Amino acid sequence: SAVISQKPSRDICQRGTSLTIQCQVDSQVTMMFWYRQQPGQSLTLIATANQGSEATYESGFVIDKFPISRPNLTFSTLTVSNMSPEDSSIYLCSLGPPYQPQHFGDGTRLSIL
């Protein structure tokens, strides 16, 4: 298995600001995913972070709002831009192949005032 380190674990942000969440893995992973878990809801996939190419976004999520970087096979960032209270959620990164089933980070609990 792999060890996932996700930072920050939580943050409280002002409306209109942006926050970058980091996901570090202790081994190389082909695919990393970013999920959102809104209060009382299930997990929804935001995008797949691909090393060396642009992230693949799911319906309802756009790059301008959630830019993603994947500079190498052990690291990815998700930025939540121009935040509003509706963005208050837990954001989770997870590992895809070769790690199956998916491993999840601890998540980042984000609150927007």
Added chain:
Amino acid sequence: AQRVTQPEKLLSVFKGAPVELKCNYSYSGSPELFWYVQYSRQRLQLLLRHISRESIKGFTADLNKGETSFHLKKPFAQEEDSAMYYCALDNYGQNFVFGPGTRLSVLP
């Protein structure tokens, strides 16, 4: 489209009673299904996967392709089983599709 449903948002049972958390799916192909559990303020963690056919913490789940179901069962619920349970479908070996979750509350 791939979809996972969990009809019960909340399920309350008494300690020692049997529990069944329902999960149905729609998927074109040979599905691979999982149950994840999230205890209060803890990380989402894998509980079991159908292909391993094992029992974890007394829980079992059988894939029924005819009924497209993967219900999670435990014969005698314990208070420490109280948590959110998510059924998930492996989407062609890439991302996962999660059900809406069922909150299990085991009463003393």
